[in-house]
Amino acid sequence: MRKKPLANPPDVTHSTEARPTRALVLHPDTRAGDRSGREPKHALEECISLAHALPGLEVLGGDTVRLPKPHPGMLFGKGKVEELRQRIEADEIELILIDGTVTPVQQRNLEKVWKVKLLDRTGLILEIFADRAATREGVLQVELAALTYQRTRLVRAWTHLERQRGGLGFVGGPGETQIEADRRAIDEQMTKLRRQLDKVVKTRELHRAARAKVPYPVVALVGYTNAGKSTLFNRLTGADVMAKDMLFATLDPTMRAVDLPHDTKVILSDTVGFISDLPTQLVAAFRATLEEVLDADLIVHVRDISHPDTELQARDVETILEALGVSDDIPRLEMWNKSDALSMDDMQAAANLAARRDDVYLGSALTGQGLTRLLERIANEMTATLTETTLILPFAAGKARAWLHEEGAVLSEAATDQGTEFTVRWTARQAARFAAAFPEVAPAVVQPDGDEQQSAPNEPWSP
Known part of the structure; x- marks a missing residue:
């Protein structure tokens, strides 16, 4: 599918036939500390990885620039601007990538002095997304x-x-x-x-409505970009989703049916990876793309346990999930991935930490280590999630009937003297939503926390 270019894009070369654009990455490091407490070294490495994810660039390296105080007009001080100008000219650099936010005025002034194009972190991520989006x-x-x-x-x-x-x-x-x-x-x-x-x-x-007719729970894989979600997805489903050691290798959501232990079937969803300082424009724009996460019955948070900033990455993922409006009621598990990249001592330390929690599974999507226990847990969670219920709705309850069919919860229905008898298979969350939407006809509902909410005796339903 032919994609439209970004509005007024920078002169970044995407053609494989033309000479690649020579780029330099700069990470501004303030004395107040880096983004989310990250080490400047690791933040710079991540931005360089982002630059490598954009085709048509020849990344010449990167530097961390200490900033006692960002200059309002130029970001950097006069001396540093001149020093970088000389390097840009000597190395024939054509594109500067700033790992941070650059105001329009700062961007204009730096481009004028350096005579090169400049992209800040948001612009770089937007370029990558424009190159990768497929649907x-x-x-x-x-x-x-x-x-x-x-x-x-x-x-x-x-x-x-x-x-x-x-x-x-x-x-x-x-x-x-x-x-x-x-x-x-x-x-x-x-x-x-x-x-x-x-x-x-x-x-x-x-x-989604057509997919919902197959009454399988949805398990969504989420995590920081390059945490190994697509590798895990491919191993579990046999699919061929792009899985590379590259940031934002997957952008568009992919869903596949998976057979789990105990004859359990689920829909597994692979989603776009999250990243620190994700542009607010993309959080809003991709909310619909991440709707599988919003409607999931179980979330598996895939973490790169070998990354030095794994705790900070996990915090970023939780922050974005909260910003997307993902409910805390959705049960979550953590897959501590890439255990094969750990040293023996680090592996033992991670295993000890994982053993203290009942929602964490240590393993490797690449080697398959630890996945059996994870799949057993997912199967158990999903088996407990789905329950069958028989209820009778009045013939006039057309909206309630349509809701049940849209959710794919109906196994069978038959007309009786009292109304239409339905046999439904649904999750506790679905039952709670049905009760909230149609309280006048709702059956007893098992809430996600295990409490049972009984309807009034005179309501027309049959348990």
């Missing part, structure tokens, strides 16, 4: 996020305020500036994209 929805969401980002940076392209039209000021008014015209054009394009996305989302809802 129609993914392409539209990336373009929408890029326009949202670009709208705030029009100052980069326009350093003047010439009028496009208007009189002398006292007759025709001040006229419309070029920036205002560009902003209006972007707003119009964003409106068109949102309309297209609405249509695509409706199509996805139809696909």
Whole structure:
């Protein structure tokens, strides 16, 4: 599928035939500490990995730049700007990647002094997403996020305020500036994209409704980018999802049915990896793409236990899940992945930590170590999750009947003198949602925490 380019993209070479763009990565390190307490060394390495994930770049390396205080107009001090300018000219660097936030004014001024293109962390991630998105929805969401980002940076392209039209000021008014015209054009394009996305989302809802007719629970794999989710997904499903030692190797969600122990079947979902300082535009834009996580019956948080910042990465994942509105009621397990990359001492320490928790499983998606116990636990969780219930709904309860079918919970239905008798198989969360939506016809509901909520005796239902 042909993807539209980002609005006003930087001159980053994506063609394999042209000479790659020479890039340098800079990580600003303030005295107040780095992002989320990360070591500057590890933060720089992550940004360099991000740069390698974008084709068409020749990454010449990176440096950590100490910043006692960010300069409002240039980010760096005069001396450092001049030092970097000399290096840029000597190494013939064409693109500077800043691992952090750069204001439009700072970007404009640095590009003017260095005479090269500049991307901050948000711009780099947007470029990667634009290159990787494969589905129609993914392409539209990336373009929408890029326009949202670009709208705030029009100052980069326009350093003047010439009028496009208007009189002398006292007759025709001040006229419309070029920036205002560009902003209006972007707003119009964003409106068109949102309309297209609405249509695509409706199509996805139809696909979800069709998938829901197979009464299998959904298990969503989430985790920091490059934690090994796709490798785990491929091993469990036999699928061929792109799995590389590369950040953001997977962008579009993939779902497959998986057979688990005890004749249990589930739908396994592989999702986009999370990352620290994920652009807010992408958190909002990919909320629909991550809807499988929002509706999951179980979340498996895949962690790269061999990474020095594994605890901070886990915290970032939880923060983004909270921002997405993922309910705390959804049970969660942790898969401490890449145990094969640990030393013997670190392996023993990780095993001791995992043994103290009943929701953690140490193993390796690459070698298969530890996966048997994880699958047993998932099967047990899902077996306990699904229950069968018989209920009788009044013939007039058409919306409740439609809800049950949309959820794929109906095993059978038959007309009786009292109403329509349904045999349903559903999760406790589904039962609770049904009770909240249709309290007048709801049966006894087992809540996710195990408590049973009884309906009033006169309500027309049959347990």
